[in-house]
Amino acid sequence: MNVMAKAEKKISSAFIYFFGSFGGILFGYDIGVMTGALPFLQADWHLENAASLVGWITSAVMFGAIFGGALAGQLSDKFGRRKMILMSAIVFMVFSVLSGVSPDMGEASAYYLIIVRMLLGLAVGAASALVPAYMSEMALAKARGRLSGLNQTMIVSGMLLSYVVDFLLKDLPGEWAWRLMLGLAAVPALILFLGVLRLPESPRFLLRKGDEAQARKVLSYIRKNPAEIDQELASIKETAKEERQANQKTSWSTLFSGKYRYLVIAGVGVAAFQQFQGANAIFYYIPLIVQKATGQAASSNLMWPIVQGVILVIGSLVYMWIADKFNRRTLLMVGGAVMGLSFILPAVINWMMPNMNPMTIVVFLCIYVAFYSFTWAPLTWVLVGEIFPLAIRGRASGLASSFNWIGSWLVGLIFPIMTASMPQEAVFAIFGIICILGVIFVKTCVPETRGHTLEEIEEQGTNRGRVKASNPEN
CATH class of the missing domain: 1.20.1250.20 (MFS general substrate transporter like domains)
Incomplete structure (x- = not known):
């Protein structure tokens, strides 16, 4: 137990910001990767004249994300921000790999990939909602105003990364090119999982669950001044009370x-x-x-x-x-x-x-x-x-x-x-x-x-x- 506490105390706000930002890179990578994969996929599966299927394969992730963000918000209130980010990373890894190993079964292959990418979209929607929320709840109040701009920078950096990966893989045989492009999305998901595994739960969630001692402990990792910790705990309590009253009305x-x-x-x-x-x-x-x-x-x-x-x-x-x-x-x-x-x-x-x-x-x-x-x-x-x-x-x-x-x-x-x-x-x-x-x-x-x-x-x-x-x- 002492070893865990000692390890947790080494967690810095810079580490938290990095993996909060890395969630944006993960999100951006999946937005951009299909851009390069699609031409090879079309040629491999002979979809040049199947505009509807191409549209569904491309947009399936966004369709899943419609529901992923809403589900993640509700589940994170029950199970915690950190656990749901970890679950999202696992789902992301699994369905990225399943996208890359899509079986070649004629037109049925397209429907398989559409379904897999819809399920992948659940994780995309969840990550896009959960990671910024977790990061904002852990950040210093004076840093929250810059999070929107920082998160946008990380998302577009993830898109750029996917474009570069697509370009580097373009000379592989067509079937291998698009499969690796889609499957490699599992790598940033794995990095996100391993990083978040070391992070503590959000103090806001801990307070909502009545665990003030643990919330204070988490804040002590990233806030140096005891008075600042007391003030933030009081602020979180007041905000949570106002939100409960608002939701009831x-x-x-x-x-x-x-x-x-x-x-x-x-x-x-x-x-x-x-x-x-x-x-x-x-x-x-x-x-x-x-x-x-x-x-x-x-x-x-x-x-x-x-x-x-x-x-x-x-x-x-x-x-x-x-x-x-x-x-x-x-x-x-x-x-x-x-x-x-x-x-x-x-x-x-x-x-x-x-x-x-x-x-x-x-x-x-x-x-x-x-x-x-x-x-x-x-x-x-x-x-x-x-x-x-x-x-x-x-x-x-x-x-x-x-x-x-x-x-x-x-x-x-x-x-x-x-x-x-x-x-x-x-x-x-x-x-x-x-x-x-x-x-x-x-x-x-x-x-x-x-x-x-x-x-x-x-x-x-x-x-x-x-x-x-x-x-x-x-």
Whole structure:
């Protein structure tokens, strides 16, 4: 017992941050890996003309994640954050390996891989919800504000890592290439499991279970000042009491009452628009997009995902630099406008000059990714974390996350179907119009949250609800 206590005391906040961040890398790797694997998988299983199956294979992970995040949130309240992260890592390892060893049984192989990737998605959704939550509960209060930007940087770093792995494996025989790309996702999952195995449980969870002595002990590993520990314990108790009272007084219908409706629509709407704007169509299908534009084989275009990954990482660092210098609404509207034009202009140019260079669309996609990376990508979750009042925060955040995953799944599913039935420029123009609608939505429906307390933001929603109640025709 003394050996365990001594080992636990060596756990530093840097170690906790590293493995919290590593969860983001794991999440990002699985988002990006199919980008390089898909061209080889299509050729190996002769799926070039099976747009629906390709869409389902790609989007199955996001479909599973819709349910994984919701289940993990409930189970973590019962079993603990740490145990559920460990369970998620195990599920991730098992189904990553099962993806890589998919049997070759004709069309049945595609259905096998879809089911396996849906189950893998349960772990992806769980990790995306649990790891940042655990990290924020362990972090110093003054460090929590930077977690959204840090987590986004780690996610896109994981995507970049998967693109590099895909590129390094591209010269293997086709069957081995895609199998190793998918199966190697088990490696970061194993690293996450071994790292989290050494971490203590969240003090917030321990207090909820009535184990104050253990919660104090855990805080003593990462807080040096006894007075600071006492203050944080008291703060956690008070917050937990407020949340219990809030949960007793609210239901799902409360989210859409006059007092909260404005803020719920704003937060959930931004989360949904982030995905329906089409970013994941680029991340999942960029080699196929280049193939359709140039006629070159998709498997020879795996440098383009790396270019996109580098842009995403740089953009996430730019966001961390500018996050507190500009209003949230300003960044979202500027980013959305440029993203929309980046999608619409290639269609306009192609209409005016039918013989335009086919790589023009790829250049505009890079501009889209650059602006997405430091606006809508990180700011969606910053805003969702700030905009919901305490009384509805749990349910509203869960609803926003679900709509985000639904959007991610639908874009991954329908993009290959759309490009099989219409020109790529027209498909991206549709996404461009959605981007412009997102700008209008932010302008008319989303309050500014930078520099405002949670109480001030809630008051904006209350005042808006009163105005709507007194002017129902509006």
